[in-house]
Amino acid sequence: MVPGRGALRLMAALLWSVPLPCLAMETPQVLTRQTSLEYSVKANYLVRFAAFADWPPRAFASNQSPVVICVAGRDPFRGALDRAVQAQTAHGRPLAVRRPGTREAAAGCHILYVGQGGGGLVPEGQRATLLVTDSAAPPAERGMIHFAISENRVRFHIDLQQASRAGLSISSRLLNLALSVRGG
Amino acid sequence: MPWLARLRYSRFPIVALVSLLVLLVAGVTIAVLNERSLKEQTAREAGAQADLLASAVSGALAFDDAEAAQDYVDAVQVNPSVLTAAVYDENGRLLASFIRDGETIFHEAAPDDRATLFDNGRLLVARPVEEAGQRLGVVHLKLLETPRAQRFGRYAGLLVVLALAALVVLVLAVAQGALRRANRQLADRAAELVRANSLLQQQMLEREKAEEALRQSQKMEAIGRLTGGIAHDFNNLLMVASSGIDLLDRTDDPKRRRALSAGVRQAVERGAALTRQLLAFARRSPLRAEVLDLRGHIEGLRFLLERSLREDIEVVLDLPEDLWRIEADRGELELALLNLAVNARDAMPQGGRLSVVGRNQPGEGGGPDRVFLRITDTGVGMSEAVASRVFEPFFTTKEVGRGTGLGLSQVYGFVRSSGGDVSVDSREGAGTTFTLCLPPTEKAPPEPEAARPAPVRGPGARASSGRLLLVEDDDAVAAGVGHMLGDLGYSHVRVANAAEALAVLEKDPGFDLVFSDMVMPGEMDGLGLAQEVRRRLPETPVLLTTGFSEAASAATGEAFRLLPKPYGIESLSEALNATLSEGAP
Numbered sequence: 001m002v003p004g005r006g007a008l009r010l011m012a013a014l015l016w017s018v019p020l021p022c023l024a025m026e027t028p029q030v031l032t033r034q035t036s037l038e039y040s041v042k043a044n045y046l047v048r049f050a051a052f053a054d055w056p057p058r059a060f061a062s063n064q065s066p067v068v069i070c071v072a073g074r075d076p077f078r079g080a081l082d083r084a085v086q087a088q089t090a091h092g093r094p095l096a097v098r099r100p101g102t103r104e105a106a107a108g109c110h111i112l113y114v115g116q117g118g119g120g121l122v123p124e125g126q127r128a129t130l131l132v133t134d135s136a137a138p139p140a141e142r143g144m145i146h147f148a149i150s151e152n153r154v155r156f157h158i159d160l161q162q163a164s165r166a167g168l169s170i171s172s173r174l175l176n177l178a179l180s181v182r183g184g
Numbered sequence: 185m186p187w188l189a190r191l192r193y194s195r196f197p198i199v200a201l202v203s204l205l206v207l208l209v210a211g212v213t214i215a216v217l218n219e220r221s222l223k224e225q226t227a228r229e230a231g232a233q234a235d236l237l238a239s240a241v242s243g244a245l246a247f248d249d250a251e252a253a254q255d256y257v258d259a260v261q262v263n264p265s266v267l268t269a270a271v272y273d274e275n276g277r278l279l280a281s282f283i284r285d286g287e288t289i290f291h292e293a294a295p296d297d298r299a300t301l302f303d304n305g306r307l308l309v310a311r312p313v314e315e316a317g318q319r320l321g322v323v324h325l326k327l328l329e330t331p332r333a334q335r336f337g338r339y340a341g342l343l344v345v346l347a348l349a350a351l352v353v354l355v356l357a358v359a360q361g362a363l364r365r366a367n368r369q370l371a372d373r374a375a376e377l378v379r380a381n382s383l384l385q386q387q388m389l390e391r392e393k394a395e396e397a398l399r400q401s402q403k404m405e406a407i408g409r410l411t412g413g414i415a416h417d418f419n420n421l422l423m424v425a426s427s428g429i430d431l432l433d434r435t436d437d438p439k440r441r442r443a444l445s446a447g448v449r450q451a452v453e454r455g456a457a458l459t460r461q462l463l464a465f466a467r468r469s470p471l472r473a474e475v476l477d478l479r480g481h482i483e484g485l486r487f488l489l490e491r492s493l494r495e496d497i498e499v500v501l502d503l504p505e506d507l508w509r510i511e512a513d514r515g516e517l518e519l520a521l522l523n524l525a526v527n528a529r530d531a532m533p534q535g536g537r538l539s540v541v542g543r544n545q546p547g548e549g550g551g552p553d554r555v556f557l558r559i560t561d562t563g564v565g566m567s568e569a570v571a572s573r574v575f576e577p578f579f580t581t582k583e584v585g586r587g588t589g590l591g592l593s594q595v596y597g598f599v600r601s602s603g604g605d606v607s608v609d610s611r612e613g614a615g616t617t618f619t620l621c622l623p624p625t626e627k628a629p630p631e632p633e634a635a636r637p638a639p640v641r642g643p644g645a646r647a648s649s650g651r652l653l654l655v656e657d658d659d660a661v662a663a664g665v666g667h668m669l670g671d672l673g674y675s676h677v678r679v680a681n682a683a684e685a686l687a688v689l690e691k692d693p694g695f696d697l698v699f700s701d702m703v704m705p706g707e708m709d710g711l712g713l714a715q716e717v718r719r720r721l722p723e724t725p726v727l728l729t730t731g732f733s734e735a736a737s738a739a740t741g742e743a744f745r746l747l748p749k750p751y752g753i754e755s756l757s758e759a760l761n762a763t764l765s766e767g768a769p
Contacts, residue, residue: 041248048246051316089317153248171315173243177252 004030036078041154042134042147043081049130049145050090052174056167059110059128066096069110073118075099076134114143128167144168148179155179199374200357204350211346215339222338226307226329227300233260234311234325241271242313245279245320253280260325267306268326287326297322305329402594403508403515406492408523418458424451449752455752459486459731473511473602475627478542478555479503485518489538496535508555508624517599523591524618525557531563531616544624554604557620566610574608577646595620635676648757650764652676655685655700655713665699668753672760682708686716693721697764702739704732714744727763 050067067090071081085095100106106121111130114122119141123129131143144163145156161183163170175181237260244253253271257280260269268289270281276292283289297319307327313320322678330338367474390413395618428448482503510588521540538561547556566574589680595618599606652669654676656662662678669676677695679685681704689695698717702710714726728739731749739746745766747759 045247048315048318048320050322051318052243052246081652091316171243173240173315174247177243177247177249 029046035076036080037148038154039076039078040080040106043077043084045147045156046111046113047084047090047095049090049132049174050088050095052171053108053111053130053170054091054165054169055128055130059167060093062094066094066099067091068096068108068109069111070098070100070106071113071115071118072100072106072121073115076115091104109168112143114141126166130163130166130168135182146171149178157182159183197360199305200353200360203353207346207349207353211342214342218338221333222330223302225329225765227302227309230307230309230325230327231300231311233263233266233327233503234323235307237269237271238311238313238323238327241280241323242315242320243311245273246272246318247317248273250279254282256280257282262292263327265328266325267328269323271313271321272324273321276322279321288449289324289326292650302329307331324509326412340341356638380569399516399594402523402591403519406519406526418455421451421455421458424448428555441676442759452750454738458491472512475507475509475511475625475629475631476514476517477507478557479505479507481514482521482542483539485521488518488522492522492525493529493538494535497532498537500537500539502539504544506544507542507543508553509627509629510555510601510602510622511625511627512598516594516601520595520598520620521559523595527591528559528561528563528616531561531565533564536562543620549762553624555622555624557622559620560615560617564616565612565614565616566608567612571608571610571616575606647674648742648761648764650674650696650760653685653688653695653696653698655680655682655698655704655710657681657701657704665756668756671753672757674760681706682710682713682716685713689717689724691723695724697760698724699760700726700728702728711738711742711744714739717740725763725766727759 003120013100046069050069055067069081069085071077075081082097085097088095098105098109100109100121103121103123104113106129107123107127109123109129112122113132113134114137115134116136119137122143124132130145130147132147133141133143134147135149137143137146142157144159144166146159147154147156149155156178157180158170158175158178159182160170160175164183202286240256241253243249244251244256245332254383257269257271260266261282261284265288268281268283270289271279274290278291281289297310299308299310301308305328307329309325311325311329313323372505397421425448428444428451432444432448435441435444482501486501488497493499494652525538538559541556541558541560542554543558545556547553564695575594576593596606599620599622602622605621606621607619608616610616652714654662656665656678657680662680666676666678676699679688679689682700683706685698685700686708689698698709698714700707700713704710706717708729710728714728717724717726719757726744727747728744729747729749729751730739745759745763747755751759
């Protein structure tokens with residue numbers, strides 16, 4: 001068995017058996033655990049996005065090129081993302097995780113998670129990068145997919161307009177699950 | 185294989201059995217193939233449905249959206265044959281499901297991602313949920329296989345056709361078996377028929393013989409009955425003759441002698457007529473239809489009838505002149521009338537009257553003409569029960585030894601074989617009437633025998649001369665004939681039998697004529713002698729004489745002249761003259 005699976009199963013079990021309590025009411029330890037749970041779900045989701053989005057062929061250097069998932073700014077996943085991508089593929093490509101330090105480096109990303117302080121790394125112009133922002137991001141800086149917590153669950157909003165401008169297509173099955181879809 | 189041999193000899197045709205087997209195998213094969221393809225199709229459809237569900241729930245699985253997954257699962261239950269649907273995530277955890285009553289699901293996914301299982305009328309399909317190569321989970325669908333009733337319905341048509349075909353084959357087989365059996369029975373019956381036919385032929389032959397014998401015996405029986413009357417009659421005649429001869433010896437008065445001799449001759453002639461009639465009646469002859477003049481014939485029978493009855497019975501014949509002729513056997517008609525007469529006699533123990541009435545009955549309304557003969561007696565009559573049975577053979581009311589019961593059955597047989605009918609009308613104490621109804625004939629009666637020229641009577645018999653050889657075994661007859669011959673002017677030598685005659689002829693062949701009796705003792709009879717004489721001495725004529733009708737017909741068959749006994753001197757003279765004149769030229 002893959003090493004990451006055990007943790008993932010535990011996480012999922014926790015997630016489903018115990019609904020996430022209101023974050024503000026929790027003690028710091030509990031809060032930490034819940035936060036780590038939330039991010040491990042989000043890390044998982046990032047991996048899944050690779051399967052439900054489609055990139056134009058020019059976004060990849062070759063057929064074998066991996067789908068690159070980048071974390072810009074502070075990394076909240078604490079290794080959960082690295083574990084999640086292990087042995088996973090999307091569209092027949094392997095997945096890779098990078099933490100670019102510069103805007104240029106971020107240009108090669110296919111999925112870019114913008115964490116705290118990562119706003120400056122978002123590439124300029126129309127690049128085929130699926131921009132994922134977290135709940136803390138101000139509305140103006142929201143990416144194509146924006147995480148939100150709804151009914152103690154990790155959900156997301158989708159900005160289809162932005163995605164299609166970037167030449168990305170997002171599966172309708174993903175759209176169906178979104179809290180809101182902008183520019184359908 | 186013994187069962188095969190047994191089957192071959194059984195009545196059930198092998199072809200039918202093979203047809204039945206082929207039908208069965210074909211039916212089963214079709215059903216199995218159908219069932220298999222149906223299963224495959226069901227599995228394919230279920231797989232497609234599961235694939236559809238898997239692709240639909242991929243998003244919900246990927247992002248843990250149980251509600252969305254449930255929506256998709258609920259959509260599946262629109263299909264009534266889906267019993268359960270379950271969506272498990274990649275860790276085998278149940279995310280969404282729906283279960284119909286009485287069904288169960290796995291709470292953890294089976295290790296197989298992709299599977300199709302048939303189990304007890306259920307079809308389990310598992311399909312992996314994948315998106316762009318990421319394995320997201322697995323969906324399970326449990327479907328009801330096509331319901332039995334529906335499946336049975338699908339095969340019902342086939343079954344009906346199979347059953348009909350089997351029935352047809354069975355019916356054909358049974359029919360063929362029955363036919364074969366019937367053929368065999370038919371063949372048996374045909375063989376039986378052949379056997380029966382040959383048996384029948386044999387019996388018919390025997391019966392013909394028996395009937396012939398019976399007819400003869402009936403005749404003899406009738407003659408036996410006649411005997412009493414005849415004996416009485418003969419005694420009277422003999423009485424007349426003997427008294428006449430006695431008186432002749434006692435008188436010399438020529439007038440009286442003439443009267444006496446005339447009386448004696450008359451008695452003798454009556455006796456001769458009587459014996460002639462008896463012989464004619466008793467003669468053996470096959471049934472031979474001839475045209476008969478009823479009136480003349482029955483009138484001729486009157487004498488015989490009167491003899492067969494008693495003197496206290498009066499015979500009345502009422503036969504019109506123009507009574508139509510019929511075609512029948514003479515002897516049988518006589519026998520029938522005699523039987524009826526005897527029957528009437530027995531019915532009239534106190535005497536009475538027997539009437540024979542003939543009438544012509546022209547056919548009415550296209551019916552055929554008939555001649556009726558009614559024989560009526562004034563006797564005791566019979567009851568209706570007896571009257572209804574009188575024509576049955578061997579039915580008799582007479583005491584044992586008096587009657588055979590064949591008399592009236594002979595009457596019936598005669599009338600039927602002549603194409604007519606007979607009925608009886610009788611009341612107890614009021615007499616009996618038998619009515620014979622016979623078809624008339626248009627044919628002419630046979631030429632009556634040429635009337636013999638009236639014999640020359642009295643002393644006019646011309647005197648002749650010649651030497652005769654007289655062959656006669658009876659001395660009295662020989663003496664009488666010798667006197668007559670001498671009287672006629674012939675000389676003669678008398679011998680007693682054929683052998684002596686031949687011996688005499690050997691020594692002295694110069695006789696003018698051989699006059700021989702026909703029935704004689706010795707190895708050779710008169711006919712043999714005549715033939716021998718004709719061979720040795722063709723110039724010497726032969727005259728035969730006899731009292732037997734059978735012998736007489738044999739003589740005429742051989743073309744010898746015959747003088748029937750008894751004969752008078754005139755007849756003798758005439759016959760001798762004729763024979764001599766024949767032999768002379």
